[in-house]
Amino acid sequence: MTHLLGLLAAAETVGTPIGKGLVYGLGAIGPGLGIGFLVGKSVEAMARQPEAAGMVRTTMFLGIAFTEALALIGFVLAFIIK
Amino acid sequence: MFTGILAFAKPPAGFEAPTTDVFKTACVIGHGTYCVNRVGIYIFATAIIVVGLFLAAFSKPKLVPRGLQNALEAVVEFVRNGIALEVIGTEGLPWVPFLTTMFMFIFVGNIFEVIPGIQFPVNSRTAIPAFLAGLVWILFNVAGVRAQGLGPYLKSNLFPPGVPKALYILVTPIELVSTFILRPFTLTVRLAANMIAGHLILTIFFLGTAYLLAKPATIPFAVPAFLLSVLLLGFEILVSVLQAYIFTILTAVYISGAVHPEH
Numbered sequence: 429m430t431h432l433l434g435l436l437a438a439a440e441t442v443g444t445p446i447g448k449g450l451v452y453g454l455g456a457i458g459p460g461l462g463i464g465f466l467v468g469k470s471v472e473a474m475a476r477q478p479e480a481a482g483m484v485r486t487t488m489f490l491g492i493a494f495t496e497a498l499a500l501i502g503f504v505l506a507f508i509i510k
Numbered sequence: 511m512f513t514g515i516l517a518f519a520k521p522p523a524g525f526e527a528p529t530t531d532v533f534k535t536a537c538v539i540g541h542g543t544y545c546v547n548r549v550g551i552y553i554f555a556t557a558i559i560v561v562g563l564f565l566a567a568f569s570k571p572k573l574v575p576r577g578l579q580n581a582l583e584a585v586v587e588f589v590r591n592g593i594a595l596e597v598i599g600t601e602g603l604p605w606v607p608f609l610t611t612m613f614m615f616i617f618v619g620n621i622f623e624v625i626p627g628i629q630f631p632v633n634s635r636t637a638i639p640a641f642l643a644g645l646v647w648i649l650f651n652v653a654g655v656r657a658q659g660l661g662p663y664l665k666s667n668l669f670p671p672g673v674p675k676a677l678y679i680l681v682t683p684i685e686l687v688s689t690f691i692l693r694p695f696t697l698t699v700r701l702a703a704n705m706i707a708g709h710l711i712l713t714i715f716f717l718g719t720a721y722l723l724a725k726p727a728t729i730p731f732a733v734p735a736f737l738l739s740v741l742l743l744g745f746e747i748l749v750s751v752l753q754a755y756i757f758t759i760l761t762a763v764y765i766s767g768a769v770h771p772e773h
Contacts, residue, residue: 486596490763493756497696500703507530 448506455502462495525721528713533634533706552632556619560611586610589758597762601769605762608649612642613758616701620750623709624743631750634705636698639757643697646761647690654768666771697760704753708746715739 470488474481537545567582575583589610594602619632633639654663667689668682716739722732 482592483596486592486759489752489756489759493700493760494696497700500699500707503703503707504699 444509448509451509452502452506455505456499459495459499462498463492466491466495524724525718528710528717530706530710532709532713549630549632549635552622552628552630553619553638556615556622556632559618560614563614585614589613593755593759593762597759598766598769602762602766605765609758609762612761613754616642616757617750617754620705620753621747623705623712623746623750629712631705631709633701633753634709636702639698639701640694642701642757643694646697646764647694650761650764650768651690653765657769658771662771663768693764697757701753701757704749708749711742712739712746715742 466488470484470491473484477484535548537547538551539546563578563582567579571579586606590603590606593609593613594606598605616633619638622628623631623634654667657663658666668685669678670681670685673681715735719732719735719739722728722735
């Protein structure tokens with residue numbers, strides 16, 4: 429029992445870095461999937477219609493910018509956690 | 511077991527992992543809260559470099575451009591054709607000088623990260639992206655009010671046409687927050703967090719390389735660490751250009767959305 433309590437106390441002091449890592453790691457899952465899907469589809473579109481590549485690329489960067497913001501908010505949050 | 515794993519995961523004694531303290535700099539001119547520190551000098555340097563580059567390139571323009579004029583003409587052409595004309599259309603041409611200046615300012619501020627002797631991205635201090643995002647917020651609102659008038663501008667933003675009347679209870683608050691509050695916020699966070707992350711990664715890798723070089727037993731591990739650091743340096747140059755591009759193109763998208771009402 430004392431062992432468990434000691435472990436919990438230790439977890440409380442060392443939990444913050446783990447929490448910080450988790451905040452960023454969990455926050456990066458969605459945007460990671462999203463950007464992968466987005467770029468994959470854009471490559472497909474560019475391969476199908478090379479003459480539309482410029483337009484697709486611009487739109488792709490826009491989409492990346494919006495999706496990436498979520499991951500970056502997670503990154504900032506990891507620093508805010510005390 | 512839990513603590514055992516943690517002890518293993520901790521950095522070895524003697525290695526100080528860099529924290530956000532690497533972004534704090536001491537005062538150079540003056541003292542107290544409102545002084546000019548290293549970052550302040552870099553901001554002025556950024557502005558002077560951008561102005562100087564354009565003056566040097568275009569003060570005596572030649573019909574057949576060479577060297578610097580050629581390079582900067584490529585930048586102007588890229589912003590004009592790739593951003594202003596493609597996103598805003600022909601109404602975007604008056605915005606080309608502003609967009610080009612912003613692109614160059616952000617790019618020079620970012621590229622300071624990899625220049626030996628400076629190695630500090632100006633845009634990693636949140637105040638500078640926040641100021642730029644505030645400027646963009648004012649400009650796209652002013653452009654929208656000028657193009658459409660205050661009433662129609664707010665109406666086309668807050669009450670987008672083609673939505674069933676009952677849904678406005680849901681749509682209007684979302685549009686209000688996403689257009690007028692979240693836009694400058696995400697612009698700031700995107701640029702600042704990218705630069706902070708890049709600077710921290712470079713610091714960690716180069717400090718780690720130096721730490722591994724200190725003991726003879728760990729020198730074999732220092733070689734791949736150093737190679738990876740150099741690769742990351744190249745990656746950071748790419749990120750610098752890309753973030754300047756993304757900030758500029760998002761500015762163009764916001765201006766375009768304000769100038770062209772939704773139908």
